[in-house]
Amino acid sequence: MKKLKRSARLVEMTQYLTLNPHTLIPLTTFVERYGAAKSSISEDLAIIKEVCEGEETGELLTLAGAAGGVKYIPKYPSHKALPLIEQIGEQLKQPxxxxxxxxxxxTDLLGQPGLMNDIGRMFASAFADSDIDCVMTVETKGIPIAYATAAHLNLPVVLVRRDHVVTEGSAVSINYVSGSHKSIHTMTLARRALKERSRVLLVDDFMRAGGTFKGMMDLLHEFDATVAGVGVLVESEDVSNEERLVQDYVSLIRVETVDARSKQMSVKPGNYFDHM
Amino acid sequence: MKKLKRSARLVEMTQYLTLNPHTLIPLTTFVERYGAAKSSISEDLAIIKEVCEGEETGELLTLAGAAGGVKYIPKYPSHKALPLIEQIGEQLKQPxxxxxxxxxxxTDLLGQPGLMNDIGRMFASAFADSDIDCVMTVETKGIPIAYATAAHLNLPVVLVRRDHVVTEGSAVSINYVSGSHKSIHTMTLARRALKERSRVLLVDDFMRAGGTFKGMMDLLHEFDATVAGVGVLVESEDVSNEERLVQDYVSLIRVETVDARSKQMSVKPGNYFDHM
Structure with a gap:
């Protein structure tokens, strides 16, 4: 236990909450840590709550009662989301x-951890109220998005492999058809990687017809698990409605090839912004 | 510009600094944002500095002069590092x-974003003073470690692929020999993924002889780039000194097979702790 002034306590509590999102923290944790009265801790939390909600960086939920406490729900500020997506869109347009x-x-965009962190925070905002057990993606390019999303939701990541690898132990494999190219691929998930009846958030970097997501859904079926949501960074509109294999998803960016010869494309915000 | 009380300012500045590590932030950014006097902002930063350094969660460097400002350097608290590694070690021992x-x-450990965040923070502490342009790993299992490390160092991630994939454009491939199994593998890096003469921090989840790291070093050579450091989560001691291909590295955990039939292994802290 250490006695800290309110100012120092606020800095520490802010760091603590930021590092522990979607985690119920009993008020007694802070009371004992700082040797402060419960009323002082509640006042501290009220200040943090006001700043987070004013800046839209997150919500601070207070749950009353014996099993109560405080829970930090990270959000992506709505006034920053569209400018960020437009900025990514400008980069995508480079021929x-x-x-x-x-x-x-x-790949260069996916290689920026700060940007991935923002993207993950956007998905974590979109799925903050969903009942989810884990975040799943297929290697390779969706991995940073999956980790960033899962970090903000305080959930584990389940990684589907393209091949069966020796370091995974026994595994379940399925074949799936890539929707747009009609080619057959394999995806594999280790038996011990996913609990039965899990509710799974699927994420990926890119979707055209949605064959990869459809493959992940088939794989979930093998584990008696269900889809809790689908999130994709870039959605291609170069696909007809009949070809589309996934209907219900959240996309951040929509692209369409305007002219393949001149390499011109149109870029629009994804359906993430339809509900905002 | 918005007028905030010191308490609210401290919460916001703490969040801002935490989200922007290894980034020089001019004091005028905060002065203008809050319409506060420079002396008040300096006092705020002194409070944040004291908490971070007291808790060993990071350092706050103040650079004086016209090009000056403040820079947050995240650290992993030394009193938490060994307990964390011992806790991981206990899990590794499961037969x-x-x-x-x-x-x-x-894979289950690598699938925990919170744990990966801690691991990345430990590597970011170890390499905080190195001159590094980017963090590199080979798909797949090293990816979360690379992103977590790079996020705390505010650096891009460069991802080496096992195969040449269509979404990468032109690429450089090399063959390398896996040190312990003497089998030949390929690794591939997109031409545009790495600038020439970059200083690169290599990270991975597991190392025995170090063949994968050696392969990455050969690849760096093709790009006229150099190794700025090597970090590995789990180092296997089931290798002789003559077989070892990499000498200079930071490991967090060392494992050794004591008895393959009874699946017994010994787990020790890595050389990360030798200098602490």
Missing amino acids: DRMLPGGYYYI | DRMLPGGYYYI
Whole structure:
């Protein structure tokens, strides 16, 4: 136990809450840590709550009663979301990003941990009220998005592999058809990686027809698990409605090839912004 | 500009600094944001500095002069590091982790974003004073460690792939020999993923002889880039000194197979703790 002034306590509590999102922290934790009265701690939390909610950086939920405490729910400020997505959109429009086969080079964007942190925080805001047990993605490019999202939701990440690897032990494999190219792929998940009847948030960096998400859903079925949500960073509109395999998802950015020869594309905010 | 009381300012500044590590923030940023006197902001920063350094959660560097400002350097508290590593060690000792070929199942540990965040913070502490341009790893299991480390160092991640993938554009491939199994593998890096003459921190989840690190070093050579450091979560001691391909590295945990039949292993803290 250590006696701290309110000012120092506020700094420490802010750090503590930020490092422990979506975690119920009993008030007694702070009372004992600082040797302060419960009323003082409540006042501290009221100050933190006011700043977080004023800045829209998060919510601070207070649960009363014996099993009560405080829970920090990180949010992405709505006034920052659209500018961020527009800024990413400007970068996506660079013509040298277009690759053979209708793919886009976005590895440099995915390689920025700060940006991934923002993206994960946006998904964590969108799915803050959902009942989720874990966040799942398929290697490789969706991994940073999955970790950033899961970190803000305080959930584990379940990683589906393209091949069966020796370091995973026994595993379940399925084949799935890539929606747009009609090619057959395999995905594999270690038996011990996912508990049965889990509620799973699926995320990925890019979706056209949604074949990869459909594959993950088939895999969930093998584990008697269910989809709690689907989040994708970039959604391609170069697909017809009949081809689309996933209907219910949250996308942050929508792209469409306007002219493949001149490598021109149109970029719009995703359906994340439809409900805001 | 908004007028805030000191208490609210402290909460906001703490959040801001935590979200922007290893970034030089001019004092005028805070002065303008809060419409407060420079002396008040300096007092705020002194309070934050005292808490961070008291708790060993980080350092707050103040740089004087026209190009000056404040920089938050996240650290992992030394009194928490050994208990964390011992706790991971206890989990590693579970006999069902041992897999054929001398591998260990650690995917569940790597799937915990909070734990990865701690690990990344430990590497960021160890390499805080190094001159580094980016953090590199090979897919797949090292990725969360690379992102967590890079996030705390405010650096981009460069991801080496096992195969050449269509979404990467033109790439450089090399072959390397896995030190312990003497098998030949390929690793590939997109031409545009790494600037020439970069100083690169290499990280991975597991190292025995160090063949994967050696492969990454060969790849760096192709880009005229240099190694700024090597960090590994679990180091296996099941290798002779002659077989070891990498000498200079920071490891957090050391494991050794005591008895492969009874699946017994010994777990010790890594050389990270030798200098503490």
